[in-house]
Amino acid sequence: MKKLVFIILVALYVMSCSKSSYTNDYVPVYLNVEQPDNFPEIVYNLDANPVTQAGFELGKKLFYDGKLSANDAIPCAFCHEQAFAFTHHEHTVSHGVNGGIGTRNAQPMQNLAYQSEFMWDGAATHLDFQPIIPLTSEVEMGETLGNVLNKLNADTYYRKQFPKAFEDGEINSENLLKALSQFMVMMVSSNSKYDKYVRNEDGGELTEIELNGLNNFKNKCATCHATDLFTDHSYRNNGLSINPKLNDKGRYNIFENPKDLYKFKVPSLRNVALSLPYMHDGRFSSLEAVLNFYDSGMTDNGNVDELFKREDGTLGITLSTYEKESIIAFLYTLTDNEFLTDERFSEF
């Protein structure tokens, strides 16, 4: 009898212990978001959502968890594979739950903390809100925030991890989206051969053709693919023929403004050698095809950016064979293998 009382007392003590430690799970270990010397300033407001070890881990778990989709099988990572600069490898447009087919090519995920608008048409104007679009899209993950939160609430891992990641410990949409942002802002790709070249670091020696390519790139491409993020963050119509099956009007869909017809975001070119296929609908499967298009494939769809107008009225950027070769050689120097194999961002 005495023994039994003792066991009960010990059990009660242990239970009370675990309960009190449960409420004190929030012990933030802050992580630093990289600010590379050659990058513009971070625009994401880290004060409102400082990155912690537990928050980052939670965000990573969510990124790789199919529970965020209606059939529990399509995680974010389904269309964003690390080895291919977080794109949907070899898919022109992506597919999602219930065989749904999207209308656009999955964009790479990197250096998101330095950008304020997302998606091909700029439909997301805050990184925290971006995941809502694929999460709710019927052809992508087909879920609702409410359903996802119900599933997370029923999961032991999340019931433990949310209180570690956030002081209020709530499993709610605010903390769900904050955790995903914490994971995403840490995804910085800044250690390509080119980065080492501009920062005068070891391993940054460019070959003659790469240097020529950089020079040609600066003359022919860098107006739009500006800064070391390789985008001026603008939306432009680059004279792609209209695909009648998609008839994607681009940024026009946001404001219904005819001036925005067929405009899409100027994409970053980091890790571009691996993020094929190219353009908003993935119509080009190689960089050669892209440069041939800019040289001689553009069509007047009625609203093409003035930048592409040649003096004789035709559209395009004139590129010689060597200019194309050298630009491609240069673009390969933007591949950042440290980032593409960084275990912090890997599923396993």
Added chain:
Amino acid sequence: MKILKYTLGLLLSIFIASCSSDDHDTMEDLTGQTGSLILKFDNGIGNQDFIFGTTYTNFKGETYQLETLKYLISNVRLTDNQGNTYTYPEEENIFIVSEANGNAAGEIYITLNNIDAANYTHVTFGIGVDQERYASGADGQGDFLTTAQDEGMMWSWATGYRFMRLDGTYSSPTKTNAALNIHMGSVGTSVDNYKETTLAFPNEVLVREAKEPSVHIKADIAQVFDGLTSVSFDAGYAQVHTDEITTGVIATNMSGIFSVHHVHND
């Protein structure tokens, strides 16, 4: 003599005591006291109550019926008779007024709890979400994003809130039962349609610990179409989503639909 002295002293002390007690009545000390206040939203069409499925006619002679009627109210502030402003705590200061959630009288209640006791003369609120709240991302939103999504008050194809949802059909000389969808909102930082309105109370609203005063706010939905600007469904106002011009006209009209009908102080 001594008795007189004592009597005088007693009278004097009674006088002082009664004096201070009088003072207390006229200058009620409300420090630290809180109470609640109910804002009752009552949607109507002109001088009729709003009822789902009923046919109404706009200024241009077009007829319409609605099956969804919702709007976002935020940043509720109260001004008292001393000119002080009380702002409801930011995290909770956003509400969805949905006709479908109305009581039998068609009133939708927003209950404000733990607000400073005072004699209030005005209420100010915004329709939609301001740029500052939007720019804070998920921070400070708690689970409102989930609520807004469940109520269909978020865009799906882009990130942002619908400030209002009027869904139904309309008929005109050229159209019969055509779709009518007014989903006005801001679009990122490019189109800002957040507007505020300030309404005066006909008499002071006394917020006290033991009372539950209420403010009856009438919302004349007809003025969404026939407000500062009269619009025609056929002329581009049957589908209002993100267009800078049409959403701006609807937002301005919307900010003028509210008035305080009466208040209850009990």
